[in-house]
Amino acid sequence: MIIRPIEDADWASFLPTFHGIVDDGESYAYPSGLSDDEVRRLWDEGAPSLAVVAVDPVDGAVLGSAKTGPNRPGRGAHVSTASFMVSPDARGRGVGRALGEWVLAWAREQGYDAMQFNAVVETNTAAVTLWQDLGFRVVGTVPEAFDSRRHGRVGLHVMHRPL
Numbered sequence: 652m653i654i655r656p657i658e659d660a661d662w663a664s665f666l667p668t669f670h671g672i673v674d675d676g677e678s679y680a681y682p683s684g685l686s687d688d689e690v691r692r693l694w695d696e697g698a699p700s701l702a703v704v705a706v707d708p709v710d711g712a713v714l715g716s717a718k719t720g721p722n723r724p725g726r727g728a729h730v731s732t733a734s735f736m737v738s739p740d741a742r743g744r745g746v747g748r749a750l751g752e753w754v755l756a757w758a759r760e761q762g763y764d765a766m767q768f769n770a771v772v773e774t775n776t777a778a779v780t781l782w783q784d785l786g787f788r789v790v791g792t793v794p795e796a797f798d799s800r801r802h803g804r805v806g807l808h809v810m811h812r813p814l
């Protein structure tokens with residue numbers, strides 16, 4: 652697959668994935684009903700952050716997207732963060748892993764010292780397993796911080812790895 656910065660033409664494919672994942676209620680605390688422009692602004696914040704897409708090299712389909720950049724401004728800016736969304740049709744084929752490896756390499760190249768995920772839903776087994784496999788450790792769990800559609804109030808993991 653090809654991973655490259657998101658382009659205007661990609662949004663038509665990625666926006667339904669974004670809205671579907673938020674409405675599913677298992678992984679992100681974004682409000683439902685954001686306008687497409689609001690989604691574009693919050694997912695593609697501009698430099699020093701970067702939003703990328705994973706694209707099928709054969710038919711150009713957008714398989715998923717990641718955003719990455721500083722976790723905090725100023726004196727927190729040596730730690731990076733990232734978010735990921737893979738289209739339901741493309742899951743279980745290595746897209747999430749490829750995007751994870753790509754943002755880790757990018758963050759290392761940019762000179763970040765670490766990467767931190769601030770809010771990984773503890774019942775999101777696919778994500779927790781994948782991030783642990785990529786070297787992240789749960790450094791703490793905020794109890795009952797996420798209102799999962801299926802599981803009710805569950806914890807949010809803070810996950811971290813040095814680069």
Ligand SMILES: CC(C)(COP(=O)(O)OP(=O)(O)OC[C@H]1O[C@@H](n2cnc3c(N)ncnc32)[C@H](O)[C@@H]1OP(=O)(O)O)[C@@H](O)C(=O)NCCC(=O)NCCS
Pocket residue numbers: 672678734735736737738741742743744745746747748749768770771772775776777778780781784
């Ligand atoms: C989490 C997510 C990004 C994973 O993407 P994906 O493309 O399906 O993942 P991959 O195919 O690359 O799988 C990589 C690893 O994740 C884990 N994994 C993936 N799906 C899993 C599942 N259903 N159950 C358990 N582990 C799973 C496995 O360890 C897998 O390793 P393997 O390749 O050795 O089998 C994707 O499910 C997604 O977009 N979910 C909704 C949004 C979300 O949760 N984003 C992350 C928020 S922290």
